[in-house]
Amino acid sequence: DTAVSQTPKYLVTQMGNDKSIKCEQNLGHDTMYWYKQDSKKFLKIMFSYNNKELIINETVPNRFSPKSPDKAHLNLHINSLELGDSAVYFCASSQEGLGNGYNEQFFGPGTRLTVL
Amino acid sequence: SQKIEQNSEALNIQEGKTATLTCNYTNYSPAYLQWYRQDPGRGPVFLLLIRENEKEKRKERLKVTFDTTLKQSLFHITASQPADSATYLCALFDTDKLIFGTGTRLQVFP
Numbered sequence: 334d335t336a337v338s339q340t341p342k343y344l345v346t347q348m349g350n351d352k353s354i355k356c357e358q359n360l361g362h363d364t365m366y367w368y369k370q371d372s373k374k375f376l377k378i379m380f381s382y383n384n385k386e387l388i389i390n391e392t393v394p395n396r397f398s399p400k401s402p403d404k405a406h407l408n409l410h411i412n413s414l415e416l417g418d419s420a421v422y423f424c425a426s427s428q429e430g431l432g433n434g435y436n437e438q439f440f441g442p443g444t445r446l447t448v449l
Numbered sequence: 450s451q452k453i454e455q456n457s458e459a460l461n462i463q464e465g466k467t468a469t470l471t472c473n474y475t476n477y478s479p480a481y482l483q484w485y486r487q488d489p490g491r492g493p494v495f496l497l498l499i500r501e502n503e504k505e506k507r508k509e510r511l512k513v514t515f516d517t518t519l520k521q522s523l524f525h526i527t528a529s530q531p532a533d534s535a536t537y538l539c540a541l542f543d544t545d546k547l548i549f550g551t552g553t554r555l556q557v558f559p
Contacts, residue, residue, distance in 0.1 A: 337492075374536065376493070376549040389546055423492050435481050438547060440492030 336360050339424050339441040346414055347449055353410045354444045356424030364388075365407040366438065367399060368423040376423070382407050414448045421445050451476045451543040453550035461556045462529055470524040470553045472539035478517040479541035484524050487536045487552065496537075497524075529557045 337358045346352055358365060366389075367379040381389035385401040396412045407424060424441040452475040462468050472482070478501050485493035499506040499515045499522065506513045512525040526533050536552040 373551065375551050376538065378546050378548070381546065391546070425492070435498070437483065437495035437498065438493075440494070443490070443492050 337424055337426055337439050337441040339422075339444050341444060342442065343445050343447075345447045345449065348414055348416060350414050351410070351412045352414060352446070353408055354422055354424075354446075356407045356409070356441055358405055358424075358426040358439070358441075360426055360428075360439060361405075362426035362428050362439070363404065364427045364429065365401065365404075366425040366427075367407065367409050368425060368440075370421045370423060370443070372420070380407075380409075411446075414446075416448050419446055419448045451479070451541060451548055453539060453541065453548060455537075455539060455550035455553045457551055457553070459554040459556055461558065464530060464557055464559050466529055468526040468529045468533065468555050468557070470537050470555065472522040472524065472550055474520050474541060476543075478520065479543070481542060482513075482515055482522050483540045483547070484511075484513055484522075485538040485540060485549075487538060493538055493549075526555070529555075531557050531559055533557050 339356050364383045366381045368376050369379055370376045378391050379393045380399045382401045398410045401407045421443045423443045425438040427438045428436045454473045483498045484496045486496050487493040497513045499513045510527045514523045534557050536554045538549050538552040540547050540549045
């Protein structure tokens with residue numbers, strides 16, 4: 334039983350294309366996140382949703398648009414892909430809404446995006 | 450905003466020894482600090498959380514300390530095994546989000 338799942342695992346595409354990554358969690362958590370991990374392994378938050386509501390948008394280009402159809406799903410759509418978008422994207426979830434960092438985050442397996 | 454510093458150089462130790470990884474932060478002390486493990490090609494996995502009023506937390510062979518004076522957390526793995534080889538990330542809550550260090554790669558060799 335996968336707690337946080339992402340599809341696809343790998344995504345190779347040309348510059349200028351539009352692509353989506355899907356994420357689902359079956360933990361019943363209220364909050365979901367998208368992180369980007371670059372080639373230097375730095376893991377940085379991009380977005381956070383709490384009960385389908387956008388809470389955090391970390392100065393991410395507006396080519397990136399998250400969508401949360403329900404509490405268990407958070408998808409990431411990327412328009413006009415650029416070379417610099419190449420990275421591993423992780424979805425995560427946690428038990429409650431944003432508070433003080435008490436609750437652990439559960440991460441998905443990641444989606445490795447390569448833009449050629 | 451907070452900055453987290455972890456030793457970017459890999460730590461190589463022999464099986465059976467204690468591995469000690471360091472996490473330093475720059476600003477105010479967070480209420481909680483978390484440690485995660487990340488294996489190649491996988492997402493981070495939560496290991497331990499320590500509160501600012503806790504000096505030490507243990508879980509099996511893992512021990513975490515939290516020194517708010519030094520603005521530092523140490524992560525220890527005792528009796529290390531090759532299976533402990535991974536990257537270890539520390540994370541703390543800054544305003545409204547969890548921020549991560551870049552991690553330290555641990556390599557335990559037989």
